[in-house]
Amino acid sequence: MNLREASLLGWGLLLLALGLTALGVCVGSAGFENLLQPLLNPLQDPDQTAMAQQIVWDIRLPRTLGAWAAGALLGLAGALAQGLFRNPLADPFLLGSASGASLGVAVALALLGGAVDMLGSSAGSDGGAGGMVGDGLAFTVFGTGWLTRLGLTGAAFVGAVLAVLLTLALSRGVQHTLRLLLAGVVVGVVLGALTQLVLVWSPESLQAMQAFMLGSTAFVGWSACAVMALTWALSSVAGALLARLLDGLSLGEATARSLGLPLTSMRLALVTVLALATGAAVAQTGLIAFVGLAAPHLVRARVKTTHGRLIFLSSLMGGVLLIAADTLARWLIAPQELPVGVLTAVLGGGYLLWLMHRGSHSGSGVI
Amino acid sequence: MTALDRCLLLLWPGLRSGLVALAVLAAASVAHALDVTDERGFRLSLVQPPQRIVSLLPSLTETVCELGACARLVGVDRNSDYPASVRQLPQLGGGLDPNIEAIVALQPELVLLATSSRAGERLRALGLKVLALEPKTHADVKRVLETVGQVLGVPDASRVWRVIDASIQAATQSLPPSVASTRVYFEVNPGPYGAGETSFIGETLTRLGVKNIIPAKLGVFPRLNPEFIVRANPDVIMIGQRSLDSMGQRPGWSHLRAVQAQRVCVFTTAQSDVLVRPGPRMAEGARLMAQCLAEKVGTVKAAAARALPVPVSPAIATPAGRP
Numbered sequence: 001m002n003l004r005e006a007s008l009l010g011w012g013l014l015l016l017a018l019g020l021t022a023l024g025v026c027v028g029s030a031g032f033e034n035l036l037q038p039l040l041n042p043l044q045d046p047d048q049t050a051m052a053q054q055i056v057w058d059i060r061l062p063r064t065l066g067a068w069a070a071g072a073l074l075g076l077a078g079a080l081a082q083g084l085f086r087n088p089l090a091d092p093f094l095l096g097s098a099s100g101a102s103l104g105v106a107v108a109l110a111l112l113g114g115a116v117d118m119l120g121s122s123a124g125s126d127g128g129a130g131g132m133v134g135d136g137l138a139f140t141v142f143g144t145g146w147l148t149r150l151g152l153t154g155a156a157f158v159g160a161v162l163a164v165l166l167t168l169a170l171s172r173g174v175q176h177t178l179r180l181l182l183a184g185v186v187v188g189v190v191l192g193a194l195t196q197l198v199l200v201w202s203p204e205s206l207q208a209m210q211a212f213m214l215g216s217t218a219f220v221g222w223s224a225c226a227v228m229a230l231t232w233a234l235s236s237v238a239g240a241l242l243a244r245l246l247d248g249l250s251l252g253e254a255t256a257r258s259l260g261l262p263l264t265s266m267r268l269a270l271v272t273v274l275a276l277a278t279g280a281a282v283a284q285t286g287l288i289a290f291v292g293l294a295a296p297h298l299v300r301a302r303v304k305t306t307h308g309r310l311i312f313l314s315s316l317m318g319g320v321l322l323i324a325a326d327t328l329a330r331w332l333i334a335p336q337e338l339p340v341g342v343l344t345a346v347l348g349g350g351y352l353l354w355l356m357h358r359g360s361h362s363g364s365g366v367i
Numbered sequence: 368m369t370a371l372d373r374c375l376l377l378l379w380p381g382l383r384s385g386l387v388a389l390a391v392l393a394a395a396s397v398a399h400a401l402d403v404t405d406e407r408g409f410r411l412s413l414v415q416p417p418q419r420i421v422s423l424l425p426s427l428t429e430t431v432c433e434l435g436a437c438a439r440l441v442g443v444d445r446n447s448d449y450p451a452s453v454r455q456l457p458q459l460g461g462g463l464d465p466n467i468e469a470i471v472a473l474q475p476e477l478v479l480l481a482t483s484s485r486a487g488e489r490l491r492a493l494g495l496k497v498l499a500l501e502p503k504t505h506a507d508v509k510r511v512l513e514t515v516g517q518v519l520g521v522p523d524a525s526r527v528w529r530v531i532d533a534s535i536q537a538a539t540q541s542l543p544p545s546v547a548s549t550r551v552y553f554e555v556n557p558g559p560y561g562a563g564e565t566s567f568i569g570e571t572l573t574r575l576g577v578k579n580i581i582p583a584k585l586g587v588f589p590r591l592n593p594e595f596i597v598r599a600n601p602d603v604i605m606i607g608q609r610s611l612d613s614m615g616q617r618p619g620w621s622h623l624r625a626v627q628a629q630r631v632c633v634f635t636t637a638q639s640d641v642l643v644r645p646g647p648r649m650a651e652g653a654r655l656m657a658q659c660l661a662e663k664v665g666t667v668k669a670a671a672a673r674a675l676p677v678p679v680s681p682a683i684a685t686p687a688g689r690p
Contacts, residue, residue: 030472051474058493059468109483152485200590203560208483218467219489337466 005303006313013316017068017323024064024327029335030055058221066220066284067326067340068319069228071291073281075318076235078292079299079311080274083246084267085181092278092292095180095271096163096187101282103191104159105152105212106198109205152212153224153283160279163187164271174267177253215286215341217326224284231280236315238273242266243308250307288341290348291318291325301355321348403518405499406482413496416520417476423465423486426502426646427479428453430512433647434521442473449640449648471495477518502645503587505570512647527647534650538657539575543665549577551660552601552625555643557610558590567645571653577603577660593617600624603663604631605656607639632659 026032035055038048077092085094093099168174171183199206220228245266248256257263281288295318299310322340325347329338401413421442422428428447431440437450442457444465457473460466465486470478471493478490482501491497498518502511509528516524551572553562562568564583572579580599581589597619604625606614611633620626634642634655642652 029466029469034472047474051472054493055468055471059471151488201586203556203558203588203590205483208485216464218464219485221489221492223492335466335469336460337464339464 002303002305006305006309009299009302010309010313010316013313013320016320017316020320020323020327021061021064021068024067024323024330025056025060027327027331027334028055028060029330029337031335062222062225063217063220064323064326066225066228067217068323069225069232070217070220070281070285070288071295071322072232072315072319073228073235073277074288074292074322075295076232076239076311076315077274077277077281078294078318079296079307079314080239080242080246080270080277081292082296083249083307083310084270084274085177086249087181088297089293090181091290092274092281093188093287095167095184095274095278096191097160097275097278097282098287099188099191099195100159100161100163100166101156101279102159102209102213102287103163103195103198104155104157106195106205106209107159108152108155109208110198110202156212156286157279157283160282161275163191164275164279166191168271173264174271175264177267180271212286213341214339215288215344216337216339217285217322218337220284228280228284231276232315235273235277236312238269239311239315240308242270242273243306243311245270246307246311286341288322289345290352291321291344294348294352295321297352297355401518403498403514405497406501409487409491409497409499411496411498411518413477413518417496417518419473419475419477420519421459421470421473421475421478422447423459423478423480423484424501425449425640426644427481427500427511427515429644429646429648430515431479431519433527434512434516434519434524436519436521439519441475442470467493479515502567504565504567504645505649508567508645508647508649531647531650535571535574535653538650538653542575542657542660546660546664547576549602549660549664550580550599551577551603551605552580552596552599553605554607554610555588557613559593559596559610560588560590561596563587563589567649568642568652571649571656575653575657575660593619596620597623602630603660605634605659606631607634608636609639630663632656632663 035052038052042049074092081090081092081094167183167187171179245261248259248261296314299313299317325343326340329340329343403411418439419441420439423444425447428443429449432450442459443453445458445461447453459469478495478497482499487497487499500511502508512528513524553568555562561581563581563585564579566587569579580601638655641648
C-alpha cells in the first residue's frame with residue numbers, strides 16, 4: 001500500500017516537474033509570443049531566430065532545470081538533516097553552511113571591491129539604508145586575480161564547506177547529535193556576525209550581499225546546471241545507501257547501535273553529503289529559504305514511508321517546489337523578476353502552516 | 368617618356384583614388400580592430416565600434432553619453448537616470464539583479480558593467496562582448512573615459528577629461544583663499560559613513576583646497592563613530608537630504624560648530640546623485656561643493672571681516688554674524 005502510494009507520488013512529482021519545465025521555458029521577460037514568431041519562421045529574420053533560440057535554450061532551459069536541481073538538492077539535504085537530527089525543524093543550513101556561504105561571498109565582495117553605483121543613490125532613495133553609499137564607493141585591493149577566477153560562486157561553496165568542517169571540529173566529531181546541532185548553531189551565529197563585520201568594513205558590498213542572500217536562479221547556465229545535476233546524482237546514490245542508518249536512528253540511538261550499524265562512519269558520510277549538496281545549491285543560487293525544510297514535510301503529509309523513499313521523494317518535491325516558485329517569480333511582475341527566495345519563503349511558509357493546522361484539526365498532526 | 372610611363376600617367380588619377388581608398392580602409396580597420404583588456408583581465412576584441420550598447424552602471428551610462436554616443440545605448444540599468452534621454456530606454460534590472468534574458472533580447476554589441484557585477488560571467492558565456500569597468504578615483508574616471516572612447520571609436524575622449532579637469536580647477540579658483548583652513552565633513556550615508564581623503568569625493572575636496580576631517584588611514588568610505596565627528600568638530604558639513612532627517616537626534620550634534628553656525632549644506636537627491644557618481648559629472652559635483660563652501664564660509668568670512676577690525680576664524684562666527 002505504502003509502496004504504491006509512494007511510487008504514485010514519485011511519478012506525479014516527475015510529471016509535474018516536466019510540465020513546469022515546459023511552462024518555465026515559455027515564461028520570461030522577453031515574453032512568449034515575441035519568441036514564437038522567430039522560432040517558427042526561421043527564414044524571416046535569422047538574427048531574431050538566433051536570439052530567440054539563445055533565450056530559450058541557453059537562458060530559460062538551463063535556469064529552469066537549474067531551479068529543479070537546486071530544489072532537489074535542498075529537498076534531499078532537508079530529508080537527510082531531519083533524519084540525522086531526528087528533528088522535524090532541522091533544515092539543510094543547520095550545520096552552518098548558509099552563514100559560511102554568506103561569509104565567503106562577503107569576503108570575496110570586500111576584496112574585489114563591491115557593488116558600485118548600480119546600487120547607487122536611487123537605491124537609497126527607496127528608503128533603504130543604502131543612502132549615498134553606493135556609487136563607486138569601493139576598495140581597491142591588489143592581487144585579487146585568483147579571487148576573480150574563483151568568483152562569488154566558488155567563494156560561496158568554499159565558505160559553505162569550511163563552515164561545516166568548522167562545525168565538525170567544534171563538535172569533536174559526529175558521535176553526539178546534540179553537540180553537532182549546538183556547534184552548527186554556534187558556527188551559524190559567529191559566522192553571521194563575522195559577515196556583518198566584513199560588511200561594516202566595506203559597506204559598498206552590503207547590497208550585493210543582500211542580493212545574494214535573496215537567492216536567484218538568474219545566473220544559472222548549463223555549466224552550473226551540470227554541476228548541480230551531478231552533485232544531485234551522487235548525493236541521491238549516497239542518500240539511498242545511508243537511508244538504513246536513518247531508519248535505524250528513527251528507532252533511537254541504542255536500537256540503531258544494536259542493529260550493528262557503523263554509526264560514526266555513516267554519520268560522517270551523511271554530514272559530508274549534506275554539506276556538499278547544500279554547498280552546491282547555495283553557491284549557484286544563493287540562499288533559498290524553506291524548500292529544504294518544507295519538502296520532507298510535504299512528502300510525509302502524503303505518504304508514510306522509509307527513509308530511502310522519503311529522501312528520494314522529498315528531493316523530487318523540492319525540485320517541483322523551486323521550479324514552480326521560479327516560474328512564478330519570472331511571471332508575476334514580468335518583464336521584471338522577483339527574487340525566487342522571497343517567493344519560496346512566503347509560499348512555502350504559508351502552505352506548511354496550512355498543512356499544520358489542517359493536521360491538528362483532524363487529529364493526525366504532520367508536525 | 369616610355370609607353371609604361373605614359374600608361375602610368377594616364378592611369379594615375381584612378382590609381383591614386385584607389386590607393387587613397389585602400390589607405391582609408393586600412394586606417395579604418397586598424398582603428399577599429401581593437402583589443403582592450405578590462406578590469407577583470409578579460410580580453411575584448413572589436414572589429415568595429417559597437418552601435419548597440421547596454422550599460423549597467425549609471426556612471427558608465429553618463430560616460431557613454433558624455434562621449435556623444437547616447438544614441439547608441441539600447442538599454443540601461445534601473446538606476447541610470449541621466450541624461451534624461453536614457454529614461455526612455457528599456458530598464459534591464461539593477462546592477463546586481465540584471466535581467467539576463469532582457470539584455471540578450473536587445474542583441475547588444477557591447478555590454479558595459481561594473482567589475483563586481485555577477486552578470487559578467489554569464490553574459491560572456493552567452494557570447495556577448497562585455498567590458499567591466501569601475502571608476503573609483505579621479506584617475507579612474509580619466510582612464511575609463513579614455514577606454515570607453517577608444518572602444519566607441521570616439522577620438523576626443525581626452526578632451527572631455529581636460530574639460531572636466533579644467534572645470535574642477537575653475538571651481539577651485541572661484542573660492543576665496545580664506546576657505547583653505549576650513550575643515551569639512553562629507554557624509555555619504557547616515558551610518559554614518561563619511562568620505563575619506565582617498566575617495567574621489569575626498570580628492571575633489573583636496574583639490575578645492577579644504578581639509579577633510581577623515582584622514583586617509585581610516586579608509587575610503589569608513590563607518591565612523593558619531594563621537595569622532597563630534598570631536599573633530601568640522602567647520603562645514605556636507606550631507607544628503609536623507610541624512611538630514613536623522614541628524615537632529617544625534618547626541619552632541621547640536622553643539623557642533625557647523626550646526627550652530629548653520630554651515631550645513633544639504634544636497635537634494637538629484638545633487639547627491641551628481642556628487643556620488645564617479646563619472647563625467649564630477650566637475651558639476653566639484654561646483655556644488657565649491658558653491659556650498661562659498662556660501663557657508665566665504666560670505667561669513669567676508670561679513671566677519673567687514674564687521675570686525677580683527678579677522679576671526681569661521682569657528683566663532685555665529686548665525687547672528689551672517690548677513
